[in-house]
Amino acid sequence: MDQVEIGLWGVPLAILGGAIRVSTPFIFVSLGECLTERSGRINLGLEGTLVFGAMSGYAVAYESGNPFVGVLAAALAGACFGLLHGWICKFKGVNDIAVGIAMMLFGMGLAFFFGKPYIQPQAPDLPAFNLGWWSDIPQLRAALQVNVLFIAGGLLAVAMAWMFRSTRVGLIVRVVGDSTDAARAMGLSPDRVRLLATGAGGALAGIGGAYLSLYYPGSWTEGVSSGQGLMAIALVIFARWNPINCFWAALLFGGAGALGPALQSVGVSEGYYLFFAAPYVLTLGLLILTSSPDRAMQGAPLELSLTK
């Protein structure tokens, strides 16, 4: 197909394409962390889970020849990491943030160790829907290649918001997250709820990792995540613990990350280091704009070690 000159339109197009391509790991990790934090725990280990998910997903997809089996394996591996974190945090006097940092390093180290033989082989990619079929512009068609996991992430955000608002499970998670005492009085076991919430959160982060290695950028390398897991955890605070906001915040981050390369490609090349900082500058700016001393922690689960 012949290329079409798109010139400056390349920038909005790259932001759109970047939002769709880059945001999916952010969506999954931040939704997972959102669930965990709403139950009153912080799991900083999701960066490690993301990297391990990327490795295990790639390895299993390569061995089995089916990318979806890889996604499943990544989810399982992520759940194991989450459950381990949840189990350790059950003990008295254990700090969930410190355990999270340990889990992050553990996950990355383990992924590097087991991932050695999988740097070279090429695993099958996850399929994508071509939502740009109506357009004649090849660049637009390329930008509108939407992966199944992106769509799943969007649906999951809506489902999770609905779960928190209108279901019994959601209520249980929220009660445990807001008051351990109230949860105990209701006859709930806060530790078990948090264990399961952290496990489920880990599974989601694992799926995010599988997207990295199986679709975009689409191969397992040790630098595949470059800190996206940590950024996604920060996104949850930025999104005020709301799953729908997590989705939009992830899109914003994905799109802003595409700004640097896109601006260089249309000739705005001076100061590219500054443009690469765009996602962070944007976050800082938005946080400052939306901040207020009265409601600094609005929406934060009350049992979170951040708020206590």
Add this chain to the structure above:
Amino acid sequence: MTTFTPLNRRRFLGASTAALGAAALGGLSRPAMAADNLTVGFIYVGPKDDFGYNQAHAEGAAAVKAMAGVTVLEEENVPESQDVQNTMESMINFDGAGLLFPTSFGYFNPHILELAPKYSDVRFEHCGGLWTEGNPTNAGSYFGYIGMGQYLNGVAAGHASKTKKIGFVAAKPIPQVLNNINSFLLGARAVDPTITCQVIFTGEWSLAVKEAEATNALADQGCDVITCHVDGPKVVCETAVARGAYVCGYHADQSPLAGDMYLTGAEWNWASVYTDMVAKTMAGEPIDNFVRGGLADGFIKMSPLGPAVSDTARAQFEAVKAEIVAGGFAAIKGPLKDNKGNVIAAAGEGFVETDVKLESMDYLVEGVLGSTS
């Protein structure tokens, strides 16, 4: 594959103790310079099967491993920090390494410079070419004129491009990278002087997502041949091919990744360099402290031309290659301006590959779209 593990270390210590014991019993003493056995250590900054910089070195290490009497130690993912000093000291003290190849650019200053005076009987050979007069004499630097390989990439790219736009994903604007970008464009302009090269800097040697985004941005702007200078070209190759662009390789052979879309590639040929240095060390011969070489010296090589390279392209490629091998070929030659309009070389002036002026390059030539800062 031998990796640097405690098991290996123990096995080696056992073996060397036995050897020493045997030597003592026999009343033999080893000659001071020439040696029958040599332990050689290779240190990589990333994984050694990254289809890129580290794999190129590891292929050299594999050739050394096949030599008689040589034990090869390898350690991957060693950061350019105090860690590399620890790795080097452990290779020297525990494994008895007599020759070290710390292969990453940032290992030299201050790490090799600090250790070399402490271990005067160990030879430190560093890739990157920073050794200057006054540095420890048991340290040395070597590098290859890979810009010529990118020039040849450019010749292949110039013939393959239909849009007359080619793209370059670059890590950082250091002289070696800038020389590669400029050479790539000038090679293409030797085919068609209207060709332009869009460059995108990612700012780091290994950032998978940003490299993929950069490649997509290049494809969006119509670049139909893409090459790169990052540590692991795998992501750039795969993304470019997915967008229907041709690929010119770098560091190592990426044709298994790009298939029919692979035109050619500028590869390191460390196997010839390393086996030569190891043989010299074992024979007790000195190695120059500052070693350089190009296509003619077997420091670099080109990947076999892909099926998409036309017969005309092949003819010009081979002709230019022969000219480079013959020596005296200048990619940067006048009249030439940089992309801000400053004169780089007046008419009749040229910088051949051996010219040290090229190693302080801080400009992008006319026709490269991009900026160094």
